[in-house]
Amino acid sequence: MLTNRSILVTGAGWTTGYKRRPYAELSIVLATAAGHHARRSVRNRDATEWFDLLDVAFSSGTAVELAAKACIATVEPALIADGAKDKTGRSLLAITGNRRHAQSVPEDAVRTIDASAAIVMLARLFPDRGIATEKLNRVLAARNAAAHMGIVDGREQLDHVIAMAKFLDNVSDVIGGRVAIWGDCLPAVDALIAQNFSEVAAVVAAKIVRAKEMYAGRIEQLGPTEKWSQVVEVAVQQRREAPRTACPACQNSGVIELGKDGEFEYSEQGEPIALVDEFWLVLGFECPFCTLELVLDELSHVGISTDPGDYLANI
Numbered sequence: 001m002l003t004n005r006s007i008l009v010t011g012a013g014w015t016t017g018y019k020r021r022p023y024a025e026l027s028i029v030l031a032t033a034a035g036h037h038a039r040r041s042v043r044n045r046d047a048t049e050w051f052d053l054l055d056v057a058f059s060s061g062t063a064v065e066l067a068a069k070a071c072i073a074t075v076e077p078a079l080i081a082d083g084a085k086d087k088t089g090r091s092l093l094a095i096t097g098n099r100r101h102a103q104s105v106p107e108d109a110v111r112t113i114d115a116s117a118a119i120v121m122l123a124r125l126f127p128d129r130g131i132a133t134e135k136l137n138r139v140l141a142a143r144n145a146a147a148h149m150g151i152v153d154g155r156e157q158l159d160h161v162i163a164m165a166k167f168l169d170n171v172s173d174v175i176g177g178r179v180a181i182w183g184d185c186l187p188a189v190d191a192l193i194a195q196n197f198s199e200v201a202a203v204v205a206a207k208i209v210r211a212k213e214m215y216a217g218r219i220e221q222l223g224p225t226e227k228w229s230q231v232v233e234v235a236v237q238q239r240r241e242a243p244r245t246a247c248p249a250c251q252n253s254g255v256i257e258l259g260k261d262g263e264f265e266y267s268e269q270g271e272p273i274a275l276v277d278e279f280w281l282v283l284g285f286e287c288p289f290c291t292l293e294l295v296l297d298e299l300s301h302v303g304i305s306t307d308p309g310d311y312l313a314n315i
Contacts, residue, residue, distance in 0.1 A: 026077050026095065030070035031175035037063035038168050039185045042192070045161045053152045060157070060164040061143020064136050065115035067168050068122045070175045075125055080118065082111040115140045120261050122171075124279050129170055130306030132296055133261065133281065135163045162196050165189050204301045207292060211249035215290035243311035247287040248302040254287035256304075256311050280308040 013020035014029050021029050041059040044052055069080045081092040091111040113121070116137055123131040139160045146152045169189065172178045182189050247254035260278050285294040285304055299306050 023096075027070045027073035027175065030066045030073060031181070034063045034066035034070055034168065034175070035181040035183070037066065038164060038181060039183060041161050041164060042182075042185045042188050045158055045188075045192070047157070048154065050152070053154050053157055054146045054150065056157050056161060057142045057146035057152045060160045061115070061140045061146075064139050064164050064167060065118060065143075067171060067175060068115070068118040069112065071122055071171050072118060072125060074174055079121060080112045082113045115143075123261065123281060126171070126174075127309055128307045130282065130296060130300070131170070132163065132167070135297075136167055139163050162192055165192050166196065169193060200297055201301050204294065204298045207294065207298075208249045208302075211247075211287065211290040211292035215250040218290075245285070245304060245311075247285075247290060247292055248304070249292045250287060250290040252287060252289040254285055254289070254292065257283040257286055258308060258311065259283045280312060282306045282308050282311070 013022045014026065016029060016032075037059040041056050041063060044056045044059075047053050047056050072079050077095050078092055081095045094110045095112070112118075119131065119133050119136050119140075123129075123133055138156075142152065142156060142160055168181055169178065172181045175181070178186060243256040243258065244253045245256055246252075258280050261281055282296060282299070282305075284296055285299060286292070294302065294304070296306060305311075
């Protein structure tokens with residue numbers, strides 16, 4: 001136990017309490033802190049009191065941000081430096097372990113990309129992971145509301161904990177493994193994810209049943225084959241340019257919904273001023289024949305790929 005709070009282990013590196021970690025271990029520092037917040041959130045997942053819910057919201061969002069930056073740092077630490085907020089380049093020098101050239105920039109002055117930008121970049125660096133950017137941005141928004149306004153909606157927090165847990169589990173192999181991230185919370189996380197998987201699977205199964213009934217009703221109403229051919233032609237013409245895959249309900253050719261996201265250059269005030277680059281994301285699936293619609297989280301339940309690279313050759 002330290003009796004003198006001014007005592008600090010000397011040497012270069014990232015300050016972690018009263019110790020320092022080598023600059024080369026930035027991703028480990030980020031991942032370790034992400035795991036701390038993730039476990040804190042999971043332990044308090046059934047909270048009902050205001051202060052406890054604030055803790056859950058803050059930790060869920062912070063775990064998402066830190067884990068995203070940890071993953072990015074495994075590819076290239078420089079990618080999390082925010083040049084728009086620090087045009088001197090000192091943040092970039094510090095993040096890449098060159099602080100001796102950064103004119104003694106304090107650690108709390110190091111500027112990194114914001115959490116939403118980190119999620120966008122992560123989705124681009126790991127396109128095969130099916131990163132649910134929209135859900136994660138809602139988790140981050142709840143964190144910001146808790147941190148900056150002291151407000152939290154208790155009805156949403158369990159969903160945010162699950163979204164956070166699924167995200168960290170999805171990328172855990174990149175940042176140290178499930179045991180390192182979850183520790184003694186691993187059984188609780190497994191239960192949360194399994195319960196969510198079962199709930200989503202039940203929703204998907206119900207959607208497919210309804211779509212099959214809709215399809216059967218349409219066939220019965222159409223009658224002659226030539227009328228059905230006309231419907232097929234209309235459906236194809238409506239979405240001719242869209243990538244397609246077999247519908248799990250009616251086996252006809254359904255549409256993969258793609259969307260674009262982008263990387264922006266920001267002003268010193270944090271406002272986007274220019275689009276630097278853009279890339280594709282898979283959003284969902286829609287069948288014009290049986291009306292089946294699936295969102296991103298549901299695609300894996302029917303074997304549809306969430307990697308945009310599997311479809312870009314067809315658009």
